[in-house]
Amino acid sequence: MRSKLSVDESMVPYYGRHSAKMFIQGMPLRFGYKIWAPCGSDGYPYKLKLYRGKEPGQTKLHLGTRVVNDMMSTTESCLAVTKNEVYFDNFFTLYDLLKSRAEQNIKATGTVRDNRTAGAAKLMKPNAVMKKNTRGEFDFRCDGRAFVCKWKDNSIVTIASNTRSLAPS
Known part of the structure; x- marks a missing residue:
């Protein structure tokens, strides 16, 4: 069985005061909470993770690589699939990420x-x-x-x- 996933971010609108609120210039929805999500080809998200900014003790990996690794570890444990294909936009795509996904036999x-x-x-x-x-x-x-x-x-x-x-x- 094959699973096709997309990893992307989404903004939930919020205009009040909170330390996790983000501002992204040039986006249709500029203020709110940024949420990372891996979604299947059926349209359902498998995990939602609120982005809270820089976390202490982070590795030197690129943020996009850390997010994809975290999202894929969740989907690998909860999906009964033998092969995965993952798609993402230019925020996440990095040569080293593609190379590491290939080593795990995951098409990206x-x-x-x-x-x-x-x-x-x-x-x-x-x-x-x-x-x-x-x-x-x-x-x-x-x-x-x-x-x-x-x-x-x-x-x-x-x-x-x-x-x-x-x-x-």
Whole structure:
């Protein structure tokens, strides 16, 4: 059995005073509580975790990596699945996260920021050149562990995945 999960954040509106209240500029819902959640393809969340800011004694791992590791440890213990696929946005996606998920035989895919591709983005065409291309053109790099692809849509979109580095199922 296969499980497809998405890890993302959500804002719960709150305009009162509380130390856990967040302000995120540029979001439709700017004030409120940030909640992390892994959700299945059926739309149900498997865990909700309130983000309370920096916690004492945190490891040096990236925040997105810590959140995904925490969310996946919960889903692995409560779901009777043999294989997982996880999807996330550019807040979470990091080359090291994709590599660690591959070591655990978990397929992971997400949009990625150019500075989080472990140098792959520097080997591809620059964004200024890609913007001049016609819609649908792309450039990619793969090191056997992760695949990074940059393509021209309305803007330049970069994704990274470890799905091709894992054995087919």
